[in-house]
Amino acid sequence: MSILSFVVPTIFTQQNAQSVARSTCRSLVNLFVPPYKYSAVFSHQRAFHDQCKMGKGDVKLLGLWASPFALRVRFALELKCVDYENLEENFGAGKSELLLISNPVYKKVPVLLHGDKPISESLIIVQYIDEVWTDGPSILPLDPYDRAIARFWAAYVDDKAYPYMRAIITADGEEARAEAIAKLKECLMVLEDAFVKSSKGKPFFGGDEIGYVDIALGASMEWSKVIEKAFDVKLFDEETTPNLLAWIDVFLAHPAIKDVMPTTDKVFEYAMNFISPPSKKAAATAAN
Amino acid sequence: MAKGDVKLLGTWASPFALRVKIALKLKSVDYEYLEENLRGGKSELLLKSNPVHKKIPVLLHGDRPVCESLVIVQYIDEVWTYGPSILPSDPYDRAIARFWAAYVEDKVWLSMRAFMTANDEDARVEAVAKFKEVSVLLEDAFVKSSKGKPFFGGDEIGYVDIAFGAFAGWFKVIEKALNVELFDEATTPNLLAWVVAFLAHPAIEDIIPSTDKLLEFATNVVLPSIKAVAPASQ
Numbered sequence: 001m002s003i004l005s006f007v008v009p010t011i012f013t014q015q016n017a018q019s020v021a022r023s024t025c026r027s028l029v030n031l032f033v034p035p036y037k038y039s040a041v042f043s044h045q046r047a048f049h050d051q052c053k054m055g056k057g058d059v060k061l062l063g064l065w066a067s068p069f070a071l072r073v074r075f076a077l078e079l080k081c082v083d084y085e086n087l088e089e090n091f092g093a094g095k096s097e098l099l100l101i102s103n104p105v106y107k108k109v110p111v112l113l114h115g116d117k118p119i120s121e122s123l124i125i126v127q128y129i130d131e132v133w134t135d136g137p138s139i140l141p142l143d144p145y146d147r148a149i150a151r152f153w154a155a156y157v158d159d160k161a162y163p164y165m166r167a168i169i170t171a172d173g174e175e176a177r178a179e180a181i182a183k184l185k186e187c188l189m190v191l192e193d194a195f196v197k198s199s200k201g202k203p204f205f206g207g208d209e210i211g212y213v214d215i216a217l218g219a220s221m222e223w224s225k226v227i228e229k230a231f232d233v234k235l236f237d238e239e240t241t242p243n244l245l246a247w248i249d250v251f252l253a254h255p256a257i258k259d260v261m262p263t264t265d266k267v268f269e270y271a272m273n274f275i276s277p278p279s280k281k282a283a284a285t286a287a288n
Numbered sequence: 289m290a291k292g293d294v295k296l297l298g299t300w301a302s303p304f305a306l307r308v309k310i311a312l313k314l315k316s317v318d319y320e321y322l323e324e325n326l327r328g329g330k331s332e333l334l335l336k337s338n339p340v341h342k343k344i345p346v347l348l349h350g351d352r353p354v355c356e357s358l359v360i361v362q363y364i365d366e367v368w369t370y371g372p373s374i375l376p377s378d379p380y381d382r383a384i385a386r387f388w389a390a391y392v393e394d395k396v397w398l399s400m401r402a403f404m405t406a407n408d409e410d411a412r413v414e415a416v417a418k419f420k421e422v423s424v425l426l427e428d429a430f431v432k433s434s435k436g437k438p439f440f441g442g443d444e445i446g447y448v449d450i451a452f453g454a455f456a457g458w459f460k461v462i463e464k465a466l467n468v469e470l471f472d473e474a475t476t477p478n479l480l481a482w483v484v485a486f487l488a489h490p491a492i493e494d495i496i497p498s499t500d501k502l503l504e505f506a507t508n509v510v511l512p513s514i515k516a517v518a519p520a521s522q
Contacts, residue, residue: 105387105391105425114380117380119380119383119384119387120387121386121387121390124383124386124387124390125383127382127383127386128379128380128382128383131379131382132379144363144366144367145349145352145354145363147362147363147366148354148359148360148362148363151356151359151362152354152355152356152359155356155359156340190340
């Protein structure tokens, strides 16, 4: 297949030269590079990302650097190469006027501002991003049944996994913490099974590329590492979650994720604000 | 779509199952309805189709199960593309619809349970107040979404109408059993009108269970503590 068959039709659409170059390169990579040769694909994606950040547009994100919910939105924006301005809320100083106006119902981050239109709730924002920026990889699957499955598992992550993570961090006493850890591990085993079925042998829940469930769950991976470090526990292991164990590394190495995800150390330091005192001592010991 | 290709596992009183029934009706989808027998224990089919939550509703399309009522409603909207659109076509309007449906999911069911577990007058008064906080926000959402039309979805029933309206039968039960007003002219005039329009809609009126039947169910099966309070005027 000639390069011209890709380039020529696109010249006559309203795409600009940059996006023509992007889609051409992407097509070439898909022809010649097996999708799961990560290093080759990732270096190509890095080249795209270097190209696509050209000045701020009319997209703003109100977020918090440590929030997995805000991270979900950043991942989606990065995957779609959307120019955006990242506005960090400073909760120490109280919630900003902009946040209170933009999300009067919950008064929480993240909020995406597209022009003057606010969109709230991380997974709703991710779906919005997927539906508005249609060039670039699809975050939700194209098939309605696969979409339903993706939505089901993203909801499961929100309803079960995240609350248990929160419960582990804020648990009052070791018994409560141990119970929350056990529950989370059960969830992760369920998600392991979901991963095997969804990924069909590919690196992500979404298959060859990061998808909706990858984003939903992946945003909490640094917090998972913090939990493991702080409480000397293994949430993922070769025995119960071998595929998720592999998935974490691939996910965190992806260019759309790597540049945006905070480091474990930074999140660990932040997490110390929420962990109750007796465990802080244990956590400090574990960290040393 | 021929019958037999689509099955719905549900229970007749469940607002969550009702959401799916409404969506299927709006799209004129033929389906086989399978009533789960609450007293007989969960069926093999349910446990196999929804092993994670073991709950209804479950839509079976061919042999493929779809679970979680709002996920099912979106699935129905995306598969049966003829007939009225349940979600709006504009991405921003879709985001708003999803936001309010999620809000209903987070707040409405919990506030209704507060009524059902209210054991005394103080608890009931508090439950009413909590519900009002929620309904006042939904009133505002309705005004913005409907743009003067009868439904959240505009001229036709949409995603938020289904998400919220599926509780309409249970609103009536609470109002009757506890002699309270959940919607009123003063604070939620538009929702007051919306409930009437919703319940009168052809896709709804035939499939929503009667208030009396629901009340009997609530009284005898779900919540023995609900007392049917004699209203001041009938």
